[in-house]
Amino acid sequence: MAEDDIISTLPDAILCHILSFLQTKQSVATRILSKRWNPLWRSVTTLRFNTKVTNQICNFDFNDFVYSVLLSRDATLPIKTFHLDIEYSEDVECPIKSITKWVNFVVQRGVEYLCLYLVSESRLKLPITILNCKTLVVLNLSGFRVEHCCFSSILLPSLKTFHLDYVEFPKLQDFMLFLTGCPILEDLLTSDVSFDSDESFDCSKWMSSLLTNLARAHIDCFSYYFPLKAVHNVQSLRFEFHQVYYHDDMIPTFHNLTQLKLICYDYSKDFLLDVLNHCPKLQSFDLDEVVKTEEALDKKEDKENWVFPDVVPQCLSLHLRTCNLLSFSGLHGELMLVRYILKNASVLQTMKIWNSGQPEIERILSELRPL
Amino acid sequence: MAEEKSQASSSKMLTLKASDGVLFEVELNIAKEMKTVQAYIDDCEDIETIPIPNVLGKHLAIVIEYIKKTNEEYDAEFEKQWNMDDLQLLLLAANYLNISGLQECLCKAIAKRIENKSPEYVRKVFNIENDHSPEEEAKLRKEYKWAFEGVDKD
Numbered sequence: 001m002a003e004d005d006i007i008s009t010l011p012d013a014i015l016c017h018i019l020s021f022l023q024t025k026q027s028v029a030t031r032i033l034s035k036r037w038n039p040l041w042r043s044v045t046t047l048r049f050n051t052k053v054t055n056q057i058c059n060f061d062f063n064d065f066v067y068s069v070l071l072s073r074d075a076t077l078p079i080k081t082f083h084l085d086i087e088y089s090e091d092v093e094c095p096i097k098s099i100t101k102w103v104n105f106v107v108q109r110g111v112e113y114l115c116l117y118l119v120s121e122s123r124l125k126l127p128i129t130i131l132n133c134k135t136l137v138v139l140n141l142s143g144f145r146v147e148h149c150c151f152s153s154i155l156l157p158s159l160k161t162f163h164l165d166y167v168e169f170p171k172l173q174d175f176m177l178f179l180t181g182c183p184i185l186e187d188l189l190t191s192d193v194s195f196d197s198d199e200s201f202d203c204s205k206w207m208s209s210l211l212t213n214l215a216r217a218h219i220d221c222f223s224y225y226f227p228l229k230a231v232h233n234v235q236s237l238r239f240e241f242h243q244v245y246y247h248d249d250m251i252p253t254f255h256n257l258t259q260l261k262l263i264c265y266d267y268s269k270d271f272l273l274d275v276l277n278h279c280p281k282l283q284s285f286d287l288d289e290v291v292k293t294e295e296a297l298d299k300k301e302d303k304e305n306w307v308f309p310d311v312v313p314q315c316l317s318l319h320l321r322t323c324n325l326l327s328f329s330g331l332h333g334e335l336m337l338v339r340y341i342l343k344n345a346s347v348l349q350t351m352k353i354w355n356s357g358q359p360e361i362e363r364i365l366s367e368l369r370p371l
Numbered sequence: 372m373a374e375e376k377s378q379a380s381s382s383k384m385l386t387l388k389a390s391d392g393v394l395f396e397v398e399l400n401i402a403k404e405m406k407t408v409q410a411y412i413d414d415c416e417d418i419e420t421i422p423i424p425n426v427l428g429k430h431l432a433i434v435i436e437y438i439k440k441t442n443e444e445y446d447a448e449f450e451k452q453w454n455m456d457d458l459q460l461l462l463l464a465a466n467y468l469n470i471s472g473l474q475e476c477l478c479k480a481i482a483k484r485i486e487n488k489s490p491e492y493v494r495k496v497f498n499i500e501n502d503h504s505p506e507e508e509a510k511l512r513k514e515y516k517w518a519f520e521g522v523d524k525d
């Protein structure tokens with residue numbers, strides 16, 4: 001059992017690295033541990049602020065702390081990570097000017113990982129200095145509004161990961177402009193991304209060169225429209241979708257897509273066929289229906305809706321190896337789907353069906369097996 | 372010709388001698404993950420036994436196992452097995468041997484163990500002696516007072 005102060009014998013760089021995993025609040029507090037530790041927090045290039053502001057005094061103290069940290073740290077070192085996670089209570093005013101200043105400050109200091117999660121009564125306007133940050137590799141935003149005036153020159157040449165949650169754009173066009181400014185993007189996540197204006201927008205001129213490096217996309221649009229064409233180059237897609245938004249022209253051809261996870265609020269045969277027909281190289285397909293309304297259940301039992309064609313999508317004949325069907329209830333439409341896949345998927349290796357263990361369903365499935 | 376040479380060198384065995392005399396026979400490519408050892412080999416090509424004066428046999432064994440098995444899953448479970456003293460000694464070893472992956476894993480693990488704890492707890496766990504006078508400490512606490520508000524009671 002060691003009684004020596006081993007840790008303080010390690011080099012500064014290692015101690016700073018340990019501190020970089022802590023909230024800045026705690027990292028600053030290590031000043032008092034001993035004289036050796038006093039100056040270390042200043043050299044930490046990761047800043048993390050996570051708090052809930054419940055009253056005006058809290059607001060003032062916290063702001064004061066952030067400003068002090070930004071100004072007192074070692075100015076010769078960059079700020080590589082800036083993680084801000086703040087919840088403002090209803091009657092507390094969100095300090096928009098201060099937050100914008102902090103973001104501008106870290107952008108100027110070569111920030112690479114920028115995570116801004118804000119909860120307040122109204123969404124904050126996104127600081128425009130972010131839009132031209134050459135060093136940014138990861139950008140995670142929640143609770144912002146991107147204003148129209150910003151779109152003259154968006155360029156994020158190093159951005160590989162972009163996660164948006166509860167973010168508002170004035171028009172669809174503005175969102176597409178944003179994406180064209182991210183030439184090497186690999187990972188895109190959108191959840192509750194909305195557009196003020198509903199005007200239709202012709203994406204075709206953007207298409208071929210948009211997001212050519214996109215490896216993974218996670219698109220959650222249960223409640224909002226999303227321009228699926230924007231991610232047509234992606235390799236692996238997780239798509240959460242409400243059947244209500246489906247229209248003929250909606251699905252682009254996904255030339256590179258090998259892995260698809262589809263989470264639906266109701267799905268029809270036509271929709272599924274449309275999807276499969278547009279994923280010529282698909283190897284892995286997961287389908288989950290999370291909400292089953294009475295109406296959705298009735299539609300699945302209506303035999304007329306579930307006659308599959310003889311013509312088979314290319315991915316079924318040539319590529320599909322794995323298929324997982326979740327939330328299976330043994331409805332007619334679901335069984336027809338299973339039969340269609342088992343019959344036509346020539347290179348299928350694994351089909352897994354997940355239900356709540358009802359014996360009736362197991363019996364029905366065992367009847368399908370001889371196919 | 373170059374291919375043959377590299378094949379031969381990857382199956383070559385090396386002996387590492389820990390501070391308490393315990394010997395470990397390791398493959399060259401495992402030993403090379405320790406940049407300190409790599410530097411040693413670069414300097415003296417024919418060496419067969421390399422002394423590791425700062426690391427106990429017990430910890431060198433753990434380090435070697437880490438290098439052999441490291442992956443995301445292994446790393447996630449790795450740190451749970453060790454107490455704080457071992458973690459610190461392993462970090463000292465990883466620093467001396469210059470193994471960046473292990474250093475990263477251990478820094479993260481140590482940070483996790485002191486997360487949200489008070490400075491008093493951290494001092495106790497690391498055996499850090501407080502060489503600030505009470506006046507100095509009071510002044511430091513006042514300067515960034517928000518940092519000292521609402522900390523976990525141990």
